[in-house]
Amino acid sequence: KQEVTQIPAALSVPEGENLVLNCSFTDSAIYNLQWFRQDPGKGLTSLLLIQSSQREQTSGRLNASLDKSSGRSTLYIAASQPGDSATYLCAVRRGSQGNLIFGKGTKLSVKP
Amino acid sequence: DTEVTQTPKHLVMGMTNKKSLKCEQHMGHRAMYWYKQKAKKPPELMFVYSYEKLSINESVPSRFSPECPNSSLLNLHLHALQPEDSALYLCASSHGRTGIYEQYFGPGTRLTVT
Numbered sequence: 571k572q573e574v575t576q577i578p579a580a581l582s583v584p585e586g587e588n589l590v591l592n593c594s595f596t597d598s599a600i601y602n603l604q605w606f607r608q609d610p611g612k613g614l615t616s617l618l619l620i621q622s623s624q625r626e627q628t629s630g631r632l633n634a635s636l637d638k639s640s641g642r643s644t645l646y647i648a649a650s651q652p653g654d655s656a657t658y659l660c661a662v663r664r665g666s667q668g669n670l671i672f673g674k675g676t677k678l679s680v681k682p
Numbered sequence: 683d684t685e686v687t688q689t690p691k692h693l694v695m696g697m698t699n700k701k702s703l704k705c706e707q708h709m710g711h712r713a714m715y716w717y718k719q720k721a722k723k724p725p726e727l728m729f730v731y732s733y734e735k736l737s738i739n740e741s742v743p744s745r746f747s748p749e750c751p752n753s754s755l756l757n758l759h760l761h762a763l764q765p766e767d768s769a770l771y772l773c774a775s776s777h778g779r780t781g782i783y784e785q786y787f788g789p790g791t792r793l794t795v796t
Contacts, residue, residue, distance in 0.1 A: 601782055613688075613772055614725070614787040621782060659724060663782075669738070670785060672724035 572597045576673035591645040591676045593660035598638050601663040605645050608657045650680045686788035694794045703758040703791045705773030713779040714756040717772040732779040763795045
């Protein structure tokens with residue numbers, strides 16, 4: 571059974587810091603991995619999608635890497651801003667069914 | 683347009699009421715999903731529709747009844763809910779149901795059952 575773990579559960583940093591969020595999964599046979607952002611009480615915003623054949627994806631200040639063999643992904647946020655404060659969720663796509671298996675998220679707080 | 687819309691944003695209903703949640707997308711996606719998210723928990727998959735046919739029901743109680751009238755619209759009919767069903771209900775869509783496609787989520791409907 572696929573399990574997704576995100577560490578740390580919560581993170582507080584001063585504005586301007588570069589930071590790394592971690593995601594690990596137990597079954598390396600994934601189709602892809604998707605990083606989301608969720609603001610309190612809101613829906614999910616897709617940040618980056620990494621296919622199983624890819625090593626990394628970049629969008630603006632965000633960079634996500636994938637090491638399928640070790641069951642790990644990292645989300646790197648450069649020059650953090652207070653507007654980055656949110657919960658970040660990673661989810662892996664389980665088999666050909668397309669179902670997403672989510673981690674519990676990392677709650678990020680960026681202090682001005 | 684990469685938007686999934688959901689109505690209503692908030693819903694309060696009694697345990698004897700019947701209500702419906704609505705989800706719409708105009709991206710030409712052929713797979714649509716319902717998720718349930720309790721506070722401080724990750725989303726949990728409820729139903730998957732592919733080409734307007736129900737393909738996955740994750741053992742959801744029958745008081746939740748999904749419907750996909752056309753490729754752009756997904757409904758969730760609610761009847762005789764329990765207070766523990768209070769949650770954020772999220773709709774998502776993707777180009778297809780297979781694993782390679784990115785899922786796009788709507789803003790959710792906050793449901794409170796009294």
